[in-house]
Amino acid sequence: MNDVIGLAPWLVGFPLIGAAVLLLGGRATDRWGHWLGVAASAASAVVAFILMFRMIGTPPEERAVDHGLWTWLSAGGLDVDLGLRLDPLSLTFVMLVTFVGTLIHVYSVAYMDHDVDRRRFFAYLNLFVAAMLTLVLADSYLLLFVGWEGVGVASYLLIGFWDTGRPSARENAVAAKKAFVMNRVGDMGLIAAMAILFATVGSVSFADVLPAAGGLSETTATAVGLCLLLAACGKSAQFPLQAWLGDAMAGPTPVSALIHAATMVTAGVYLMVRSGPILEAAPTAQLVVVVVGAVTLLFGAVVGTAKDDIKKALAASTMSQIGYMMLAAGLGPAGYAFAIFHLLTHGFFKAGLFLGAGSVMHAMGDQTDMRRFGGLSRFLPITWITMGLGWLAILGIPPFSGFWSKDGIIEAAFVPVDGQPWRAWVFGSVAVLGAAITAFYMTRLFFMTFGGRRPRWTENQHPHEGSPLMWWPLVFLGVGSAALGAVLGIGGTFTTWLEPVVGHAEHHEPVLPVPAIITVTLVLVVLGAALAFRMYAVALVPEEAPRGSFLTRAARKDLYQDAANETLVVLPAHGVARLVQVGDRDVVDRGWGVLPLAVSWFGAMFRKAQTGYVRSYAAGMAGGVLVIAVVAWLVIQLGGGLGGAQ
């Protein structure tokens, strides 16, 4: 590994240079800028492939390499080293980000064809790729944080990309701000976690912290674990910081595919798995992680059943699928591999589904309401087939990708922890129930879009496939959705691959026999899918959404998440802010207002001393000598210095 590790910085370097050229180059790069963006991402992908083949040829125990880049600051007890860590876990992410990222870059060339700001779009995409790779390649929490903030910025810029000239410009800007602010809440967790780690371990690098995690007191480990979880919740849109993801769909669809489905939102899962040893030292934190995952997976699934906007339905689904990953990440080493495995397969099929949705929107004049789709399978055959593969994958139908990873998570959820079978039953059932609801809403989405006997289009629609630049990425992702799971899942290839990082998991028996779990899950999935098929493919879909039951209405309103945030956070915060404002204005300002006044007053005084007369300056110097003499004399008189000299 050591001979090619020098390539690793280029993974980040290529897209970073791409972003810099595109942003600084300005209009001059408009004509070819998008291809530069694609090339930068592709170059990273090539490097990633080289590194992966080298890593496969390396004995497992030598696969983790830390590559120091430079010491930023070394002073006293504080050493800030920046470096990259290349191991199977980070490389898995690198492959996902660069490969799927490149496909999405290519897709965007066509999708953003008519946008005057296409160059800027690619600059941000490159920036995102660079930041995301920094995040996963970092060898310390500090550098990870740099990438973490970097993807946050890129996400903000891209959600709000259409902030002018469109009817929805204002909402787009609001959505971007919402995402940014909610992410800040999570980031506080990461900062706090780093602070605690620095105070207790004295370092924030993985190489120092993770081996020392076992020696932390349980309280410390729990605190760090919960802080990290808060960070993960913000970035991965997990309960209770989930509200931004749906609105984030305001960004262009390739952005939703890359950032808000395949990669960035899964960074929270990466953080959990990377920090595994800390969580293992804190069973309480682990339990909270599992609960958050379980709640979110149901939350997202329920919201997904009622959404008519195709992108918002997919966003809810993303939230729910990440819930699965979180749940797995909270289960300890047995779950880590499956969390990452599901993350990988999800990255493929969800990116495929989003790009498919983009293709549909492209064909239907940016329409996103599924009630105005229907019967598109004949007009968009490639999109139909590739989205169909993604649909089967997310449902977890064997042998498609999702089955191998999601089934692993469900089985792991059924394994009792610490001899407490109730947890196995509760979380296992939630996972199975989630799978059934997933089957329902995805089937609903699929048939509302492609099926149905009667198209419900708005007028003047002439759907057609986009250019090859758009459908080739779909084909690649479709193949991935179909086959990736089986390729990596059969024989446990992927779990073995990750073993050097996450450790070997002892096999425990679930509370139910494995075949029983698989059967029950599949039966429920098929039932859910069949129900949706009957309601949305066989029956007619009304063009206007019916009022629906209480549950439907609640789900349509995201289970009142915004209202809840408004009442529980915003209103009290407003109250506090008003109080603080009063205090600030009437108490603090009046008090501290003296300070600038004093500064100006002294400034004016000294300014007067600056008369311009040499004689007064010379007198000042003579006075200064006198002052110094007095100081020296006082030291002798009073004895003692001003603080330990040598």
Add this chain to the structure above:
Amino acid sequence: MTTFVPPEIDWLALAPLLVVLGAGVVGILVEAFVPARARRTTQIVLTLAALAGGFAVVAVLWPQIVAQPVQVLGGSVTLTPFALGTQGLVAALAFLGVLVVADRTSTGQDAFAPSASAVPGTSYEDLARRSGLEQTEIYPLLLFAAGGMMLFASTDDLIVMFIALEVLSLPLYVLCATARRRRLLSQEAAAKYFLLGAFASALFIFGVALIYGFAGTVRLLVIAQRVQQGGLPLEGMTVLLVAGVLLVTVGLLFKVGAVPFHAWTPDVYTGAPTPITGFMAACTKVAAVAALVVVLYRITIGVGAVSPETMQQLQAVIVVVAVLTMAVGTVVGSVQSDVKRLLAYSSIAHAGFLLVGVAGFRPEVQASTLFYLLAYGVATIGAFGVVTLVRERRVGATSGEDNGPVEDDGVVLGEATEIAQWAGLGRKAPWLTAAFALFLLSMAGIPLTAGFIAKFGAFSGATNGGLWWLAVLGVLASVVAVAFYLRLLVVMVFRRADDETVPERVPDAEDLGEGAGASGAPAGVGTATLVTPQVTASQQVAVTVVRSRGPAAVAIAVCAVVTVILGVFPSPVLGLVEQASKFVP
């Protein structure tokens, strides 16, 4: 019969000084023998080559001196890694400074009077200007000043140090008086600088006399040795030594620009030609702070062991001066309305921050001081380099009282140094503004710039020396300083320039014809001794940014790049200066 034994001289160790000072001598000959046409080019090439050569020799010497410091000519030149580092730093900064000096900008005029000896407002001055005279003697003068600065900290002998002080000061006095515009102001500044400098020199040499009276020698290391060994004739009278050292210190603090010996700084920085101000602010500070470190630290080696209260006295004085300097620099700086004066007070504040580090009396201060001086030096030269390019332009004039025809000849006048005139600079010259903003941020000590690492080093020097409260004061002062740097930034970037034709200020009379005679008030104060200008016309000026002809742009770019590199990737340079703290300064 005694035979003459020629002294063994390590010529290589003297080489940096010889190259620079020798080139200065050659420069004088150039003035005499090279035809006027080629003189300027020859001088610039010679000056830059000498400084680059001096720096190169420093680099060659570095490994040898880091391994073992040497004394040449019986200690007259004592090269420690710290001293050699100072030499390299002065040579490098002087190189950048000379680049700014050499730039004639798109106006085709440099910053210097055609004939500096012409009485302002006389017909001779007119004649000199019209016949296109040039004062190329500034280049040898710069070399002599740089040579003096390089020698300043590289000696163990207080008399040699005094000579170095004069060698570096006298050319600066002259250079200050050579401004092309606002000539009276420039000459006034030079006179003030000279008088006060003479006063400080007198204090310095008086201190040397007292020290000699106490120890019977003027060699610092010998004094330290004798104090430790005991048996000095006046052993009981350490007050002599303390008084002597304090007076020497005062002489140096004057050059450093520390309060209460700072009063010349704003006036001189404002009056001197701006490129000279940049050179002086950066290089003099390096030399003077380094000499201060050398004197204080060498004296305290001996004294610290024998008489701790003497140590405490010295430390107390430095601490008090540091606090005063930071306070005055930042507080008064925050009420300035002129860019050059603001930078002058910023320079005073930085002297305070440097003294905070020095006050720790810790060996590692040598490293952090060198780094600080480098960071401050590049930011200062760059900032003054930018100031030389922001000019006033005549947009419309009514001559005299009869409301004559309005001229709009677009003649570029002197520098626009009112802060208000810098409004909207970000639109007019984005790159220049970006560079200036970078220098300000570095001076403010914002992370990812050189200034942050520098301040960190200086303040940790103080905490390591047990003076954590002084470091806290330093941080507080930095916060106040940030306010005035940001104020300037806000004006440049966020405030819109008023419409160009609106009079931005009634120009000083000296702008009427370049150098036509009268001197205007510098913004702020310092006007008491000025001749009241004879205002013969009122006119309107706008602010314009003139293009550099290359050298200044290169200097500004180099300064900006160094500022960023030192902030992001300081380790190599930190490692280099670290080597300087292995020995006593």
